[in-house]
Amino acid sequence: MATTLVPPVEDGRTRSSIPSPRLPKAKQRKRKxxxxxxxxxxxxxxxxxxxxxxxxxxxxxxxxxxxxxxxxxxxxxxxxxxLDGIVAFWERVDFPAKLWNSFVISGVVALAAVVISVLNAYALGIGRVRGRTWIIILFLLANMLPQEALLYPLYFMFKQVGLYDNIWAVIIIFTVIQSAFGTYLLSSVYGTFPKEVLEAASLDGASRWQILWRVIVPISRPTLSVLAIFFFIWTWNEFLIPLTFLVSNSNQTVPVAITALQGDRLMDVTTTSASALLGLIPTLVFFLIFQRTLTRGITAGAVK
Incomplete structure (x- = not known):
């Protein structure tokens, strides 16, 4: 049997024993x-x-x-x-009170809308009730209705029950509106929930409520966190419904308070800019605090 001799190099090693040069990983991955x-x-x-x-x-x-x-x-x-523009707006509209009203309304709406969305989506997405598709379409259509079409019926209803010019009227309205969108979104998510996990929990003796709060909610926590953040910011920036239902100065929110600086023929641009800056800072701080939660929630569904 013939053998092939490998000629030695100057230092006595064969060519096959010399390791081939390799570029660093950073340079290999680098692309022009x-x-x-x-x-x-x-x-x-x-x-x-x-x-x-x-x-x-x-x-x-x-x-x-x-x-x-x-x-x-x-x-x-x-x-x-x-700084006179910021001070003038702060004192003229009692900004701390408006800030507190906006925080209470947005916070309660975000929490209540997420809870209602979870309960509705659990019944529609996992419970598989009859007419599930039509109910989801109904929620979608309700979310697409313009707010202008809802003003008079809602005004008449809350006037009759004695909740007009009360922050709870705005909380109830926005909770229903936001939960309609949350139900539509979570129903699609829960509809693809692994059945093996639910069957395993049932075999372990878990009830429907235990499956919901101990299995489904912890797994879908990133999605629920994103919904809560969006619900808070959307409710904070709402203007038309708070303007209509909160006529008292003590009940108004930050976006409504900004309009107090705008007159019929005259508007102080610098003070209005200062008011817009004060109204922007809370939502910006809120977004920066929960930025990591928002990023994790959005990217959670992209990686299995």
Missing amino acids: KTVADWVILGAAIAFGVLVALPFLLILVNSFKSPQDYTNGGPLSLPTAIY
């Missing part, structure tokens, strides 16, 4: 950016600038005096830090 990558990056940066521009204008004009605004316009920088 193409023209398309730079175009996408530039478009993303331009879009980010367009989104941030209104917020920057609000921030700049909030600390600008009316004289600076008149002389330089909305795009100029303030010559000095002017």
Whole structure:
């Protein structure tokens, strides 16, 4: 049997014993950016600038005096830090009371809407009630109704029961509206829930309530957290229904209080910008606090 000799190299080792050079993993994975990558990056940066521009204008004009605004316009920088607009809005509308009203309404709506959505979706998505598809379509259509079409019937109803000009009227309305969307979303999620897990829990002696609160809710906690965050922010930013049902100054929310600075023929732009900044800060802080929860909840369904 013929054998093939491998010629030795200068240091006495055969060529087969010399390890082939390998590039570091970082260099192996590194890829040159193409023209398309730079175009996408530039478009993303331009879009980010367009989104941030209104917020920057609000921030700049909030600390600008009316004289600076008149002389330089909305795009100029303030010559000095002017805080009278923030102080004037804070004292004029009693901002701490408005902040508390918005926080109570948004917080109660977020929690109540999530609980009702879970109960409805458990019956529709896992319980498989009759007419499930039509009920889900009904929830979807109810969520698509414009708020203007609901104002008069809701006004008449809450006027009759004595809840007009009461924050509980707004809480009940938004709880129903938000839970309609939550029911539609969670019904689709629970409809694909693994049956093996439910059967295993039933064999272990768990009741329907135990299956819901000890199996389904812990597994779907990321989705429920995202719903609660969205419900809170959506309710906080609502304007039309709080304006209609909360006529007393002591019951109004932050978005409604901002309109107190707008007159028929005259509007203080710098004070209005300061009020918009004060109304934006709570939702921004809330979003930053729960940013990690929101990111985990959104990406939870993308990875098995």
